Amino acid sequence: MSTIKALLHPFTTGMLKPPAQALMLRAHADAALDADWRQNLLCITGFKPDHDALLAGGFKVEAALPAEAGPFDAALCPLTKHKADSLAAIAQAWAALPVGGLLLCAGDNDTGAASLQKDVAKALGPLETASKFHARIFWTRKQEGEMPALLKGWLAGGATRLVPETGFHAGPGMHGWNKIDRGSKLLADHLPGDVRGRIADLGAGWGYLSAMLLKTGRHLKGLDLFEADAAALEAAKLNIQPLSGEPPIRFHWADVTKGLPRQRYHSVIMNPPFHSGKATDIELGTAFIQQAAHCLEKGGLMLMVANRQLPYEAAIDAHFKERRLVAEADGFKLIEARA
Numbered sequence: 001m002s003t004i005k006a007l008l009h010p011f012t013t014g015m016l017k018p019p020a021q022a023l024m025l026r027a028h029a030d031a032a033l034d035a036d037w038r039q040n041l042l043c044i045t046g047f048k049p050d051h052d053a054l055l056a057g058g059f060k061v062e063a064a065l066p067a068e069a070g071p072f073d074a075a076l077c078p079l080t081k082h083k084a085d086s087l088a089a090i091a092q093a094w095a096a097l098p099v100g101g102l103l104l105c106a107g108d109n110d111t112g113a114a115s116l117q118k119d120v121a122k123a124l125g126p127l128e129t130a131s132k133f134h135a136r137i138f139w140t141r142k143q144e145g146e147m148p149a150l151l152k153g154w155l156a157g158g159a160t161r162l163v164p165e166t167g168f169h170a171g172p173g174m175h176g177w178n179k180i181d182r183g184s185k186l187l188a189d190h191l192p193g194d195v196r197g198r199i200a201d202l203g204a205g206w207g208y209l210s211a212m213l214l215k216t217g218r219h220l221k222g223l224d225l226f227e228a229d230a231a232a233l234e235a236a237k238l239n240i241q242p243l244s245g246e247p248p249i250r251f252h253w254a255d256v257t258k259g260l261p262r263q264r265y266h267s268v269i270m271n272p273p274f275h276s277g278k279a280t281d282i283e284l285g286t287a288f289i290q291q292a293a294h295c296l297e298k299g300g301l302m303l304m305v306a307n308r309q310l311p312y313e314a315a316i317d318a319h320f321k322e323r324r325l326v327a328e329a330d331g332f333k334l335i336e337a338r339a
């Protein structure tokens, strides 16, 4: 069920008057977001596929909230399962509103919306609420006064920081932000000597695989990180730049499924995404495999880790000449393939 449909429910049913100028944080394209919203909504999303889909739909979109944007009479927050990230978005929305502005949130029941609603009521006082489409919907109006202390804490809690558990910079909402992905560790532990030359890291996240590759100290001609999540890519810069010696390193905010340069790389390393929203989506990984084959030179090497049960082998065989299982552990498999 669509969180955006739930979020817009108070407007579509007349419970709330549609705003003249609104802001939506963590926005994503959705059928419920009809053309009427194109003129009076500024969408903010750092996730490239959502950013591009909204732009293609004729919406105004920014990767981050510009300081001079507004004024807005409403701020809309679709909530996700990433609690700290959702709370940070709510605090950011509150900060962007004038006194009297409407703060409206909605989250699916199975992603912890009830708990978020409780937190917001504790910070901002009694809320108006509705329940529809298996989602909680709640809203309030901004009161006079300084940002409440709880909201200040939420802003800080959503920020990118040095994470003691990993020793790398990351923030809530990013994949594996406070623990090393076990699949990626399997890949890092088995980096073969012939991962060399010009390398692409597809779906690089906050840069773990690239960092581990650079830490081997081997000679590279270049390293390109491709990542859809703008905040993760910024964290990757913090993690990678101090490690970079000789090789030119480039950071690309990109939707890998939409295409990569042809035959540019000697090697590709990747732990592809396998979720679209809440659902497991093998098509995403399959598109990554196609793009890996496309961007590798002849004989180039792809090193890919995936959950053991995800059936990527047929897609690899369709696009690569050879495939080999390098290692299996902890429910993950590491596959090497030659273009």
Ligand SMILES: C[S@@+](CC[C@H](N)C(=O)[O-])C[C@H]1O[C@@H](n2cnc3c(N)ncnc32)[C@H](O)[C@@H]1O
Binding pocket: 049, 175, 176, 181, 184, 202, 203, 204, 205, 206, 207, 208, 209, 226, 227, 228, 229, 232, 254, 255, 256, 257, 270, 271, 272, 273, 274
């Ligand atoms: C399984 S995580 C791996 C992250 C990182 N490489 C690691 O090893 O920890 C997959 C990454 O792909 C990114 N991603 C998802 N869809 C993408 C797309 N269409 N294009 C580029 N990156 C994408 C996600 O944001 C996430 O950072």
